[in-house]
Amino acid sequence: MKTLFVSYRVTDLDCSLGFYSALGYAELGKVPLGGGAHLVLLKFPDEPAASLELVHRPGDEPVDVGSGFDHLAIQVEDLTLTLTKLLEAGLRPGPLQYPSGPDGPTTSWLTDPDGYRIELVEWPPGHADGITPADFT
Template identity: 45%
Template structure:
């Protein structure tokens, strides 16, 4: 098994598309009418597959407290260079918090941004040689 993508409920589809395309996501396709509302599929240029499905249902309303289907804490995007990524985001009008290093090093960095619906996105620059994601090795002594 593997995670394919996640559905993210949004209050205003156009506003969310402006934000996510400024972050760097590409619209791959859409399904206009489903029981959940319209579905818009997004992926990052370096991804092979869709990673986010924006779910928008103007008739069903939107509850910022997560009342529609649960509460998202955050999701994570891997970046090659935090400095370059933050510069590109700023040029596109996307504000991010200043990066910090969870382990005090210069090459393991995280930074946060927030989408128009208040969903938090963590950017991660892994240290040199680290796998592309978290593994069990991250917890071995």
Template identity: 45%
Template sequence: MRTLHIGLRVADADRAAAFYAAVGYEVVGRVPDSPAGQLTMLKLPDDELVALELVHDPAAGAGQHRGSGLSHLVIQVDAMDLSVAALRARGIEVAEPRSPNGSDDFLTSWITDPDGNRIELVQWPPGHAVGLTAADWA
């Protein structure tokens, strides 16, 4: 088994798609009418598969777009300083990067989408696996 993608409830499909495009995601496709609402499928340029599905239900009240139980998404970046600069140039607020272990090459930062979903940016140290593995807790 593997995770296919994350579905995020959003209040405004176009606003959310524009935010994620500014982060670097590409729109792969759209489903204008599904039982869940309007769907927008996104992926990052280096990903082969869809990673995010923006779900907009025009019939839902504003209160139904938050509190879905999502904690946060995580996006790996190659160079934190370049990524932070690019996001800020696109008008996205980015928290100052910090290192969970005090090193200069393992960095994290945070951004928030227009619907309040938190996104963690991670720069792994050289040689680290692409994702988390059991070795991270050894």
């Protein structure tokens, strides 16, 4: 088994697509659900398949992200460069953080239009992509 993608319900599809496009996602496809509702599948250019789905149902109540969801983590190669690009695109990422000290990952946080928190992570040199069993030994 493997995780296919995360799905977010969004209030304003155009606003969310603008945000995630500025973050670097590309639209893979859109599925009309009727009544103005849509699913939109997104992926980063180097990914082989969709990794994020936006679900927009105009008749639903506004999105409430405070009911259990915490955050989405995204790996980046160069966090300083990424933050510069995000600022230029009009997004507001937070400052660099070093949650595990100077030898661990570097992170920054931002929030999408519906309040979903996103953690950007740059691993230190030599670290594997993602969190692996080696991080717990």
